[in-house]
Amino acid sequence: MLQSLNLLIIHKPQRFGVLLAFVGVLILTPDTLVIRLSELERWSLMGWRGFLMGLVSLLLWRFFLSQNPSREWRSLATWQGLIVIFAFGVNSATFTLGIVETSATVVLTAVATMPIFAAILSFFMLGERQGMLGWLAILAAMGGVFVVVLDGGNAVGGPDGSVALGASLGVLTALGLAFTFTMSRKYHELGILPAASLGAMICGGIGLYIGDINTITQVPLWPVLTMGMIILPISFTCLNLAPRYTTSAIVSLLMLLEMVIGPFWVWLGVGEQPTIIMISGAAFVALVLAMHILRSQWPSES
Numbered sequence: 014m015l016q017s018l019n020l021l022i023i024h025k026p027q028r029f030g031v032l033l034a035f036v037g038v039l040i041l042t043p044d045t046l047v048i049r050l051s052e053l054e055r056w057s058l059m060g061w062r063g064f065l066m067g068l069v070s071l072l073l074w075r076f077f078l079s080q081n082p083s084r085e086w087r088s089l090a091t092w093q094g095l096i097v098i099f100a101f102g103v104n105s106a107t108f109t110l111g112i113v114e115t116s117a118t119v120v121l122t123a124v125a126t127m128p129i130f131a132a133i134l135s136f137f138m139l140g141e142r143q144g145m146l147g148w149l150a151i152l153a154a155m156g157g158v159f160v161v162v163l164d165g166g167n168a169v170g171g172p173d174g175s176v177a178l179g180a181s182l183g184v185l186t187a188l189g190l191a192f193t194f195t196m197s198r199k200y201h202e203l204g205i206l207p208a209a210s211l212g213a214m215i216c217g218g219i220g221l222y223i224g225d226i227n228t229i230t231q232v233p234l235w236p237v238l239t240m241g242m243i244i245l246p247i248s249f250t251c252l253n254l255a256p257r258y259t260t261s262a263i264v265s266l267l268m269l270l271e272m273v274i275g276p277f278w279v280w281l282g283v284g285e286q287p288t289i290i291m292i293s294g295a296a297f298v299a300l301v302l303a304m305h306i307l308r309s310q311w312p313s314e315s
Contacts, residue, residue, distance in 0.1 A: 030258025034267040037251030042271050044244050045117045046278040048109075049285065051236035056224030059109040061232060063217025065241025066105070066249070071210040073250055078206060085204030093200050094208050097193055101212030104189025106219070107182040115179030116171035118276040118287040122161040122295045123183025125272040128265040129154060130191035135262060138199050146308070153301045160294035170285040190268070194261035197253055205253050213245075269299045 048058065079085060088094050111120040129151045158180070165176035172179075197205040221229055255264045272295055279285045287295070 026258040028259075030255045031263060031267070033251045033258065034255035034264045035270075037248045037255065038267050038270045039274075040244060040251070041248035042274040043278050044240055044248075045112060045121065045275045046282040047236050047240045047244065048112055049117075049279055049283045051233055051240070053232060053237075054224070054228050055110055055113045056220045057228040057232060058113065058220070059106055060217050060220030060222075060224055060229060061237045062109055062241055062245065063102075063105050063213045063215075063220060065217070065237070066245035067210045067212070067214030067217060069242050069246035070213065070250055071207060073246060074204075074206040074210065078250070078254075084202070085207060088202060088204045089208055089211065091203070093196060093203050097196050097203065097205065097208040098212040098215070100189045100192045100196075101209040102216040103212075104186045104193070105213050105216040107185040107189065109220075111179045111182030111186065114172060114174035114182065115176045116165050116168035116276075116287060116291075117279045117285060118168060118291050118295060119161055119165040119171075119176055120179050120183040120186075121272045121275050122158055122291075122298055123180045124187045124190075125269050125295070125298050126154065126158055126184055127187040127191045127268055128262060130188045131195060131261045131265040134191055134195040135260070138195055150301050150304070154298050157294045157298035157301065160297070161291050164288050164290040164294070167288045168286065168291060169288075170283065191261065191265060193253065194256045194264050198256040198261045201257065205257075206250060209249060209253050266303060269303060273299060 051058065053061070074085075075082060089098065108120070108124070111123070114120075132151065162176055162180040165180065193205070193209065196203065252264060252268075276285075276287055276295075280287070
């Protein structure tokens with residue numbers, strides 16, 4: 014098995030990157046359901062998710078994935094490292110706050126705009142051009158997100174907070190993730206895994222500081238440990254490494270699977286049901302972005 018993976022890395026690195034991203038997304042899909050089952054309020058949820066994810070991710074990097082620990086650690090003090098720490102900390106916070114605010118379908122559809130930001134960032138940071146069809150796809154996808162958000166208040170069983178706020182937080186999450194993936198692609202010397210880990214831990218520390226002591230100490234163990242020590246660190250380790258082997262646009266495309274599968278788990282687990290209009294809008298976003306990225310971004314391999 015390990016020999017086959019090594020051969021894949023050497024001879025077909027693009028496919029290895031796609032495999033990493035695919036595994037990461039599949040592991041991530043139950044995350045929203047576990048959040049709902051935990052029934053934690055926003056600050057204790059943000060605190061334990063961020064702190065445990067960051068701690069376990071840091072340990073995974075140090076003991077299994079670091080190639081030159083001292084060099085990677087020093088890279089965190091550069092402007093690139095500091096920006097990634099900040100960006101990952103922000104998207105950790107915005108996703109948690111968004112998913113507590115409104116329907117999972119609204120937030121995950123907003124997060125699915127990540128390929129849009131990956132395309133824009135790739136243009137400015139990597140010189141990749143989108144063309145007229147690319148920008149038309151971006152506008153069409155934003156239209157689909159707008160449809161989902163407009164009907165988000167009609168979802169059954171979801172939180173009764175602001176749909177617009179939840180969607181906005183989802184878009185900020187998409188921007189933060191797209192930026193992290195693009196930085197990972199552009200700066201190979203950057204210690205992306207310890208940077209993301211520190212960002213998550215800082216986010217978690219803020220949540221634990223703000224939260225009420227009773228809600229922080231009295232938490233259901235299995236959901237907290239499952240998302241903080243298994244789902245998040247393993248999935249984002251895979252996702253943060255994947256852009257080293259394939260494009261950030263492809264990683265963003267595979268993240269669309271979470272938009273499709275994540276609300277399905279929530280629907281089955283706690284009965285949070287999106288409307289037909291919301292499902293149609295989400296499906297339209299996935300279709301438009303998938304067609305666009307497969308057309309314009311899939312790399313040719315010899």
